[in-house]
Amino acid sequence: MTDTIVVGAGLAGLAAAIRLAQGGHKVSLLTFGLGGLPLGQGSIDLLGYTHPAGSSHPTADDQAVADPWAALPGFIAAHPGHPYALLGTDTIKASLAWLAELLPDWLLPSDGVNHLVPTALGAMRPTLLIQPTMSWPSDAKSVAVIGFQQLKDFFPELMAKNLTQTAQVSAKGYLLDLPARDQEVDSSALRYANAADHPDFVSRLAAMIKATIEPADLIVLPAMLGLASLDPWRSLESTLGTRIVEAHLAPPSVPGLRLNQALTRLAQASGVRLIIGSKVIGYEGEGDCLRGVTLHQAGRDQFYGADQFVYAGGSFESGSLTVDSHGLVHESLFHLPLVGLGGDRPLIDGDYWSDQAIFKVGVATNAQLAPINPDGQIVWSNLRVVGGLLPAAVRWTEKSGDGIAVSSAFAAATDLLNQTSPKKDN
Amino acid sequence: MFEAASYESNLLARASLDSCVKCTICETQCPVMAVTPLFSGPKYVGPQAERYRSGLTVDHSLDYCSSCGTCSLVCPQGVEIAELNSVARAAMKKGHTPLRDQLVSRTSLLGQMMKPVAPLANAVLANRPSRWLIEKTIGIHRNAAMPTAQRHSFSDWWRHHRPSKAPTRGKVVYFHGCAGQYFEVETSIKTVEVLEFIGYEVVCPDQGCCGLPLQSNGLFDTARKYVRRLAEQLNVEVEVPIIASASSCVTMLKHEAHDIMGVDDPTVLQAGQRIREVSEFLLSLADAGTLPGDLAPIHQTVAYHAPCQLKGQGMGKPALALLSLIPQLTVIDAEATCCGIAGTYGVKKEKYAIGQAVGRELFEAVERINPQLAVCDTETCRWQIAAATGATVVHPISLLHQAWGLDQD
Numbered sequence: 001m002t003d004t005i006v007v008g009a010g011l012a013g014l015a016a017a018i019r020l021a022q023g024g025h026k027v028s029l030l031t032f033g034l035g036g037l038p039l040g041q042g043s044i045d046l047l048g049y050t051h052p053a054g055s056s057h058p059t060a061d062d063q064a065v066a067d068p069w070a071a072l073p074g075f076i077a078a079h080p081g082h083p084y085a086l087l088g089t090d091t092i093k094a095s096l097a098w099l100a101e102l103l104p105d106w107l108l109p110s111d112g113v114n115h116l117v118p119t120a121l122g123a124m125r126p127t128l129l130i131q132p133t134m135s136w137p138s139d140a141k142s143v144a145v146i147g148f149q150q151l152k153d154f155f156p157e158l159m160a161k162n163l164t165q166t167a168q169v170s171a172k173g174y175l176l177d178l179p180a181r182d183q184e185v186d187s188s189a190l191r192y193a194n195a196a197d198h199p200d201f202v203s204r205l206a207a208m209i210k211a212t213i214e215p216a217d218l219i220v221l222p223a224m225l226g227l228a229s230l231d232p233w234r235s236l237e238s239t240l241g242t243r244i245v246e247a248h249l250a251p252p253s254v255p256g257l258r259l260n261q262a263l264t265r266l267a268q269a270s271g272v273r274l275i276i277g278s279k280v281i282g283y284e285g286e287g288d289c290l291r292g293v294t295l296h297q298a299g300r301d302q303f304y305g306a307d308q309f310v311y312a313g314g315s316f317e318s319g320s321l322t323v324d325s326h327g328l329v330h331e332s333l334f335h336l337p338l339v340g341l342g343g344d345r346p347l348i349d350g351d352y353w354s355d356q357a358i359f360k361v362g363v364a365t366n367a368q369l370a371p372i373n374p375d376g377q378i379v380w381s382n383l384r385v386v387g388g389l390l391p392a393a394v395r396w397t398e399k400s401g402d403g404i405a406v407s408s409a410f411a412a413a414t415d416l417l418n419q420t421s422p423k424k425d426n
Numbered sequence: 427m428f429e430a431a432s433y434e435s436n437l438l439a440r441a442s443l444d445s446c447v448k449c450t451i452c453e454t455q456c457p458v459m460a461v462t463p464l465f466s467g468p469k470y471v472g473p474q475a476e477r478y479r480s481g482l483t484v485d486h487s488l489d490y491c492s493s494c495g496t497c498s499l500v501c502p503q504g505v506e507i508a509e510l511n512s513v514a515r516a517a518m519k520k521g522h523t524p525l526r527d528q529l530v531s532r533t534s535l536l537g538q539m540m541k542p543v544a545p546l547a548n549a550v551l552a553n554r555p556s557r558w559l560i561e562k563t564i565g566i567h568r569n570a571a572m573p574t575a576q577r578h579s580f581s582d583w584w585r586h587h588r589p590s591k592a593p594t595r596g597k598v599v600y601f602h603g604c605a606g607q608y609f610e611v612e613t614s615i616k617t618v619e620v621l622e623f624i625g626y627e628v629v630c631p632d633q634g635c636c637g638l639p640l641q642s643n644g645l646f647d648t649a650r651k652y653v654r655r656l657a658e659q660l661n662v663e664v665e666v667p668i669i670a671s672a673s674s675c676v677t678m679l680k681h682e683a684h685d686i687m688g689v690d691d692p693t694v695l696q697a698g699q700r701i702r703e704v705s706e707f708l709l710s711l712a713d714a715g716t717l718p719g720d721l722a723p724i725h726q727t728v729a730y731h732a733p734c735q736l737k738g739q740g741m742g743k744p745a746l747a748l749l750s751l752i753p754q755l756t757v758i759d760a761e762a763t764c765c766g767i768a769g770t771y772g773v774k775k776e777k778y779a780i781g782q783a784v785g786r787e788l789f790e791a792v793e794r795i796n797p798q799l800a801v802c803d804t805e806t807c808r809w810q811i812a813a814a815t816g817a818t819v820v821h822p823i824s825l826l827h828q829a830w831g832l833d834q835d
C-alpha cells in the first residue's frame with residue numbers, strides 16, 4: 001500500500017515528497033505537468049522586499065531586505081494570516097537549512113543574509129540561497145557583461161548601463177558572435193547550456209573572451225554555464241583567471257532547470273514513484289478521512305488509495321485555483337474552503353501596480369496545514385496543503401514564494417512523519 | 427486540403443492551444459529540438475503555428491517532430507501539443523507519403539513477408555551492400571536497426587500451446603501486437619507463460635495491427651480501419667482486462683486513436699479502457715498484495731529505459747517498481763527522454779542521425795551501467811538500443827519470467 005500521495009511536482013511537492021520518502025514513507029508523486037521551477041530564477045527566496053508601514057502596494061519605497069531573519073518577526077506581526085506566521089521562524093529556518101543540505105552541488109549554505117544577484121536587466125535582486133555561480137563579489141569595481149549575438153534574450157549593454165547604478169560599478173557590454181550550435185541564429189540560454197556541457201565549447205568561449213574584452217574584476221554572462229554540472233563555470237573561471245557571475249534570463253531558466261532536475265532525481269532516488277502527465281480529478285473519503293484520489297490517465301480514470309495526502313497544486317498559475325464566469329474563486333480539486341475573499345477591496349481592481357486582493361486568496365488551514373472550514377473544523381485530517389495554495393502572501397512582490405513552498409512542505413512532511421510509524425512492505 | 431472529418435475531430439485539441447502561456451517548458455524537454463536546429467520546437471509548431479492553420483500547412487519543420495509526445499506530458503497547462511502536431515503533419519503529407527513511409531508502416535506485412543524466408547531476410551538486412559541499395563532506393567538508413575525475422579510466429583507457438591497448470595484466478599485477453607507476432611515472439615511467449623504462472627487463463631483471439639505506425643506516418647484513413655478492426659477482434663470476454671506487452675500499441679488503443687485520429691467508436695474506446703500494459707497490470711496486483719512473492723534473486727545491475735509511448739500513458743514507470751520486487755536485481759532508470767527511434771522516425775535516411783543524437787545519452791547510460799543487458803518495454807526501442815550499444819535488450823517480463831523460474835521449461 002502507498003502511504004502518502006503528493007499532488008503537484010513544483011518546489012513544494014518535490015520537497016514534501018523527498019522528505020516523506022527519506023523519512024521512510026512510500027510516496028507517490030502525481031503531477032499534471034512540470035511545476036514552476038524551470039520558470040524561476042534558480043535561487044531560493046525567503047523574503048526580499050517589505051512595503052513601508054501602512055502601504056499594501058509595492059512602491060518605489062519598498063525596502064530590499066538585507067537580513068531576512070531580522071526582518072521576519074516584524075513581517076509576521078504585520079501579516080497575521082501569512083504562511084510564515086503559521087509556521088514560525090524556527091521551522092522556516094530549519095527547512096531552508098535542510099534544502100541547502102539536500103542540494104550541496106547546487107546551493108551554497110546560507111550565511112544568514114540575503115545576497116544581491118543580478119537579473120538580465122541589471123537589477124540587483126535580494127535572495128537567500130544562491131547557486132555557486134551567482135555570488136556577486138562586493139569588491140568588484142569593473143565589470144564586463146558578455147552576451148551572444150545569437151541569444152536574443154540578453155542585452156549586455158543595457159545590463160551594463162543599469163549595473164553602473166544598481167551595483168555601483170563601472171561596466172561595459174560585449175556581444176560575441178558565437179552560435180550555440182551549427183549556424184543557428186536564434187538560440188535559447190538552454191541551448192547554450194547544452195553546448196557549454198561540452199569542454200570544447202568552453203575553450204572556444206574562453207579564447208573569444210580573452211581576445212575581445214578589456215581587463216575587468218568580474219565577468220557577467222547569461223546563466224548558461226552548464227546544465228549537467230557547474231564544471232563549465234569552474235573551468236571558464238580558472239582558464240580566464242577572472243570571477244564569473246551568471247545572470248538569470250526569462251524562461252527557459254537554466255538555473256531553474258538545474259534545481260528542477262536535481263530535485264526530481266533526488267525524489268526518484270529516494271524511492272518516490274513519480275507519475276507525470278495525468279491530472280488528479282477527484283477524491284473519495286469518509287468523515288474527515290481522505291481515502292484516495294482519482295487520476296485521469298490515458299484510457300481510463302484510475303483510483304489511487306493512500307493513508308495520507310499532501311496537496312501542492314500551486315495556485316492560479318497552475319489551475320488549482322480558478323475564477324469562474326461569475327467572478328467566484330474555487331479550489332479546483334478538493335473544493336476546499338478559501339480565505340481572503342471577503343475583504344473591503346474588490347478582488348481585482350484597476351490599479352495595475354497594486355497587490356491585487358485576488359492573489360491573497362488561498363486555502364484556509366490550521367497551524368498543521370490541514371484544511372479547515374470557516375468554523376475552524378478540520379475538513380480532511382489526513383491532508384496537508386502546501387506551497388502556492390496557501391493564502392495571504394503576494395509571493396512575487398514579497399519574494400516569498402520559494403520560502404513558503406519549502407517551509408510549508410517541510411513542516412507538513414515532518415508532521416505527517418511524526419503521526420505515523422512507517423508501514424512495513426509485505 | 428485535409429479530410430474535413432479528421433480536422434474537425436481535432437477541434438478539442440485545437441481548443442487547448444488557447445491555454446498556452448508560452449512558458450517554454452515543452453521546449454526545455456523536447457529531445458529533438460535539443461539535438462538539431464532543423465526542428466523549431468513543440469511550442470512553435472504546436473500552439474503557435476496551429477493558429478494559422480485551417481487545414482493548410484504553414485511550417486515544414488513540423489516534419490522533424492518525432493511524435494514522442496514528451497511535450498504533451500510535461501505541459502502544465504494541458505495543451506495537446508503532440509496531438510496537434512500529429513494531425514498537422516498528416517495534413518501536410520496527405521497525398522504524397524513516400525513509398526518508404528508506406529512500407530515501414532506495415533509491420534505485419536513485413537513480418538509475413540520475412541517469415542518464410544527468415545534466414546535470407548536476416549542475411550540481406552545484415553549485408554552492407556544490400557543495405558546501401560535499400561538506402562538509395564527506398565530511404566531506410568543503412569545503419570538503422572532492423573528487426574530479426576523469426577521462422578515461427580507467436581501464433582505458430584500458440585496453436586500448439588497447452589497451459590502447464592489449471593487457472594486459479596479467471597481470464598485475461600492477450601494482445602501481442604505485430605512485432606510480438608513476427609519478431610519479438612519470445613517476449614509474447616514469456617508474457618503468456620507469466621500470466622498463466624500467476625494463475626490466469628489466457629485467451630488470445632486472432633488479431634491484426636493497431637495502426638500506430640500508419641498513424642505516425644500520417645496515413646490516418648488506413649490506420650483508423652486497422653484500429654477499429656483490432657478493437658472488434660479483441661472484443662471477446664468483455665469483462666476481463668486485455669493485457670499487452672507492446673506498450674506503443676497500448677498507447678494507440680488507450681488514447682491516440684481517439685485523441686489524434688478522432689476515432690469515437692465505442693468498441694475502440696472500450697478496448698482502450700480495458701487494455702493494460704503487462705507491467706502496469708502486474709504492479710497493480712503487487713500493490714494489492716496478490717502477486718506470488720517467490721521470486722529468485724537475479725544478481726545483476728541493469729539500465730531501464732521507459733519508452734516515450736509508455737510514459738505518454740500518464741501512469742509513471744510501473745516496470746521500475748515491479749522489477750524492484752526481484753531480490754538482488756538493481757534496476758537503474760536511465761532517465762533518458764527518448765531512444766531516438768520514435769517508432770519509424772529513426773530508421774529514415776534523413777532522420778537517422780537525429781535519432782542517434784537523441785538516443786546518445788541513453789546509449790551512454792546503458793554502456794556505463796551494464797553493456798551486456800538492458801531493459802525496455804517497447805520493441806522498436808529495444809532494437810534501437812541494441813543496435814547502438816550491442817547490449818541484449820529485454821522486455822521487463824523476461825526478468826520476471828527468469829525470477830519465477832520459468833526459463834528452464
Ligand SMILES: Cc1cc2nc3c(=O)[nH]c(=O)nc-3n(C[C@H](O)[C@H](O)[C@H](O)COP(=O)(O)OP(=O)(O)OC[C@H]3O[C@@H](n4cnc5c(N)ncnc54)[C@H](O)[C@@H]3O)c2cc1C
Binds near residue numbers: 010011032045
Ligand atoms: C509570475 C510569477 C512570478 C513569481 N515570482 C516569484 C519570485 O520572484 N520569488 C518567489 O519566491 N516566488 C515567486 N513566484 C511564486 C513561486 O513561483 C511559487 O510560489 C513556488 O514556485 C511554489 O510553487 P508550488 O510548488 O506551490 O506550485 P507550482 O510550482 O505551481 O507546482 C504546482 C504543480 O501542481 C500540479 N498540479 C496542480 N493541480 C493538479 C492536479 N489536479 N493534478 C495533478 N497535478 C496538479 C501542476 O501541474 C504543477 O506541476 C512567482 C509566481 C508567479 C506566477
Ligand code: SF4
Binds near residue numbers: 448452473502
Ligand atoms: S509547455 Fe504548454 S503552456 Fe508552456 S509553452 Fe509549451 S504548450 Fe505552451
